[in-house]
Amino acid sequence: MSKPRVLIAGLGDTGLLTAIHLAKNADVVGVSAKPGLVSGQELGLRLAKPAEWVRDYWISFDRYRQLDRVRILHGTLVGLDANAKRVTVRHPDGGQSAEPYDALVISTGVSNGFWRRPDLQTIDEVDAGLRAAHERLAAAGSVIVIGGGAAAVSAALNVATAWPDKQVDLYYPGERALPQHHGKVWGVLEKRLRERGVGLHPGHRAVVPDGFACDDITADPVSWSTGQPDEKADAVLWTIGKVRPNTAWLPAELLDEDGFVKVDQHLQVEGRPGVFAIGDVAASDPLRNSARSRADHLLAHNVLASLNGGRLKTFKPARRRWGSVVGAQQDALEVFAPNGSSFKLRPWSKLQPLVVRMAIYKGIRRS
Structure with a gap:
């Protein structure tokens, strides 16, 4: 029996994790405008210490062991036919292809300043952008x-x-x-x-x-x-938070008045069973907190449940922002909880491979 096909539209921080969770139980196809994870996290470190930032937040897809099962398309999304269950992808050479799906995850994120853009980029273009911003400030x-x-x-x-x-x-x-x-x-x-x-x-x-x-x-x-x-x-x-959702490729009926994807308590798109959204693009709560609340596990469960007739779980967002704010400082990563308390992970240089590369991403190959 063939596995269901799940298409992940956008392989940023949350889309990538969702693809990893689904790869064992589904035929996963990911579409990304970037040649790897170019995270929108930790802007300060990206500007001030780009070499350190690149080590943790700019990682080509071929280094993720759990993506070996995932077919990745380098291109931009230009259309969705929800009735026919297919998306249209424009490739770097200008050609287009129609990609069918049984379930769709929309995780295309938002544009917000020079560090979060939906542009189609090569490895060299990503590296050049990082250098230019650092040198400008230097x-x-x-x-x-x-x-x-x-x-x-x-x-x-x-x-x-x-x-x-x-x-x-x-x-x-x-x-x-x-x-x-x-x-x-x-x-x-x-x-x-x-x-x-x-x-x-x-x-x-x-x-x-x-x-x-x-x-x-x-x-x-x-x-x-x-x-x-x-x-x-x-x-x-x-850095004024002037975010613009990357949803120009989606039909207007799936979007709220600000262009974000309308979802229910299961992160399922309203009126479209089998279509889900997660991350900053999803109007899940006032803070659009599904990425920061690590809802990728919940979403992966709900995608498979929707395909197999199972029960969907409810997303319960945090009421406040939480997490790291300024990144690792003096080899310690301080994480703030929703109640304002904090804890430090140190030495971060030794814990990072265990916490991030092994526990979260399930294995990342050396560069």
Whole structure:
């Protein structure tokens, strides 16, 4: 008896894990615009210490042992015919193919700044982009980081740590940064930012220039809709959470008014049995928390249950953001819980292969 065919649309952090969980029990096909996992996590480390970031967050698909069973297509998704159960993929040479499925997982993520883009890229293009952003900041004497989320805090702290002689300033619209985390988290990281000499500027909301998608490092003066004088720096990082779901290839009836995929409590697309969505692209809860809540195991179960007539599990999202905010520091990875408490994994350089490469991904070959 042949296995059911599951198509994973997008092999970012969560799509890749879902493919790994399903590979033993299904014929899995993954579609990715990248030639490997190019994670959207840990922006600060990506900018300040790209060699360390690449080791953990930019890994070609052929190194994942559990993907040996998965057929991976390098291309972009350009259409879905939900009634016929097939997606259309455009390949790097411009040709297209129709890929059938029995179940579909939508995990195409969002676009958010220069570090999370849906562009079709080669290995050399990914590497060039990483180098360019790092070198741009390395050459800057002063850096402004705009935004109050985890990416902004991570960027400010890691840039100030890597280059202590730079003037780094963090501007955010609220009274505190990290408003979606427990207040204790900001209390801890505010102190560390000040210790690194980062200037903290609450109550600043930037004016986004017309037509600017916040996907470049700029050097133009920054204006504020909150009335403060313009500010200028050699490099300006726009980490303002201006996310755009990568759903242009999907029919409008599957999307909410903001373009995210409408799902029920099982992460199943409303009105489409056998079609699921996970990660930042899925409108699962106000924080779109299914990726951070590690719902990949639950989703894999629900995909197989939908194909075999089994019972689907309910996704229960966390009410606050949680996890690592600034990445590994001084060989320790600090993880914040939803209640604001934290614990450190150290020495991270020795634990990372066990926790990530073996426990989470079930084996990654050496580069």
